[in-house]
Amino acid sequence: MKIADVTGLDGVRVLVGGDPERKVTGCYVSDLLSDVLANAKEGNLWVTRQTHPNVVAVVSVRGLSGVIITAGRAVEPETLAKAEAEDITVLSASGSTFEIVGEVYNLLRAKGAAS
Amino acid sequence: MRRFTADLHIHTCLSPCAELDMTPRRIIDKALKAGLDIIAVSDHNSSENVAVALQAAARAGMAAFAAMEIASSEEVHVLSVFGSAEDAAAMQELVYENLTSGENDDDLWGSQVVVNERDEVLGFNRRLLIGATRLPVRRLLEEIRARGGLAIASHVDREAFSVISQLGFIPEDLRFDALEVTRPGALGNEYPGMPRVGFSDAHRLEDVGRRKTSFFMEAPSLEEIALALKGSGGRRVAVE
Numbered sequence: 001m002k003i004a005d006v007t008g009l010d011g012v013r014v015l016v017g018g019d020p021e022r023k024v025t026g027c028y029v030s031d032l033l034s035d036v037l038a039n040a041k042e043g044n045l046w047v048t049r050q051t052h053p054n055v056v057a058v059v060s061v062r063g064l065s066g067v068i069i070t071a072g073r074a075v076e077p078e079t080l081a082k083a084e085a086e087d088i089t090v091l092s093a094s095g096s097t098f099e100i101v102g103e104v105y106n107l108l109r110a111k112g113a114a115s
Numbered sequence: 116m117r118r119f120t121a122d123l124h125i126h127t128c129l130s131p132c133a134e135l136d137m138t139p140r141r142i143i144d145k146a147l148k149a150g151l152d153i154i155a156v157s158d159h160n161s162s163e164n165v166a167v168a169l170q171a172a173a174r175a176g177m178a179a180f181a182a183m184e185i186a187s188s189e190e191v192h193v194l195s196v197f198g199s200a201e202d203a204a205a206m207q208e209l210v211y212e213n214l215t216s217g218e219n220d221d222d223l224w225g226s227q228v229v230v231n232e233r234d235e236v237l238g239f240n241r242r243l244l245i246g247a248t249r250l251p252v253r254r255l256l257e258e259i260r261a262r263g264g265l266a267i268a269s270h271v272d273r274e275a276f277s278v279i280s281q282l283g284f285i286p287e288d289l290r291f292d293a294l295e296v297t298r299p300g301a302l303g304n305e306y307p308g309m310p311r312v313g314f315s316d317a318h319r320l321e322d323v324g325r326r327k328t329s330f331f332m333e334a335p336s337l338e339e340i341a342l343a344l345k346g347s348g349g350r351r352v353a354v355e
Contacts, residue, residue: 033283034274052189052251054282076251 001111003066003089006045009103011094012068016080018089022065023114027104029097033058040064043114047093047101051075056082056090066090068104070097116349119335121153122146122327123182124194124269124295124314127168129158130184131225131245133318138234139168142323143175149324153335157182157194159244160210162203163229169200170232178335184269185210185259187252192269192276194295194314195259198337205262213250217243252278253289265292265341268309270316272301285309293344297326299354310344313354329353 004020006012025043030036031050040046042063048055049070056079059067066089069075075090083090093100125142126133139156146154154177156168165181172179181203182196197203218241219227227240250258259266268278268291278285285291285306293312296302302311313326332339332350343350 032280034280037283050189050281052282054284054286057286058283 001108001114005107005111006104007091013092015075015092016083016088016090018066018087022089024065026113027108029101037062045104047097049073049097051079053079053082055079056086056088059088060086068093068100070100116331116333119152119330119332120327121330122151122315122324123155123180123196125154125156125317125323127156127158127164128228128230129161129164129240131219131227135226135228137320138230139164139171140232140234141320143171143177145320145323146177147175151324151327153178155180155182155196157184159184160186160214161240161244162207163240165203166200167230167232180337183207185255186247187255188247188249189252189281190247190276191252191278191281193255194267194269195264197264202263206259206264209258210248213248214242215246215249217246219243267291267293267295267312269295270297272296272298296354310352311354312352327355329355
């Protein structure tokens with residue numbers, strides 16, 4: 001599965017582009033950045049409500065494929081600027097975490113996780 | 116220059132998770148027995164028991180500050196310490212305006228009791244003090260400082276509600292006046308620019324003073340505390 005598959009979902013907007021061909025190895029859901037740092041796997045797509053600029057650093061450090069911010073939450077301008085500078089994909093989902101995770105889960109099952 | 120032992124992170128019965136017998140008067144008694152020179156009561160997102168605590172401390176000849184443990188929107192707990200009840204009240208006003216809505220469930224979370232100097236119940240705070248504010252942590256620090264307060268990152272080595280658990284690490288531009296640790300030596304040599312302090316975070320009377328910090332400074336004032344945290348003019352800070 002690729003980032004481009006996720007951006008095609010209803011209610012998902014691209015806030016910062018990154019590479020749409022980026023491979024998605026799975027999905028990690030957490031609002032604790034320390035948890036993501038410890039447990040997310042490389043290439044995972046991260047789903048969270050956190051919008052602090054550290055989110056970008058975590059995506060970068062763990063080699064995640066991108067991050068989806070849920071419930072249409074406004075993302076801090078500094079976070080977006082950092083994402084641009086580091087070529088990190090930041091998406092916005094208008095639905096709840098539950099809804100977007102359900103969609104991504106189904107997509108991963110249909111298309112298969114990249115390795 | 117003298118040594119002052121301080122515990123600036125003590126909850127009262129106003130915090131839902133703190134025991135009901137934690138009235139300011141009893142806290143001061145316990146603090147005296149524990150040999151503390153300076154205390155501060157710091158409830159979650161409220162300072163409604165602060166004035167009574169300051170009065171009780173003054174009567175006992177003990178120095179005290181007005182504190183409040185505020186939850187940022189990222190659920191980072193910040194221990195804000197002010198020199199007066201008025202400054203804390205000004206901060207409380209902003210916190211109340213930005214506290215996520217909801218009413219406290221006394222059975223579920225615990226009661227939030229406001230008391231007077233005779234330990235008599237004046238009322239129950241109906242706000243959801245256990246909730247988070249809508250203030251992102253960087254803005255929270257600016258607002259605390261704008262009201263003359265010190266901003267200390269609460270229990271940074273804990274797994275919950277610490278700046279490290281919530282944000283993964285402390286970014287360069289987030290300067291706390293101190294980092295509160297629960298274990299001396301926690302964080303090792305990381306963040307060398309920010310001094311460590313250790314306080315009790317007492318939610319029970321017996322825990323008052325269980326962790327304390329020595330401030331080597333001229334007088335028990337907030338200005339001196341700020342200077343001691345900076346290591347200014349020979350002043351210093353040591354986690355006990």
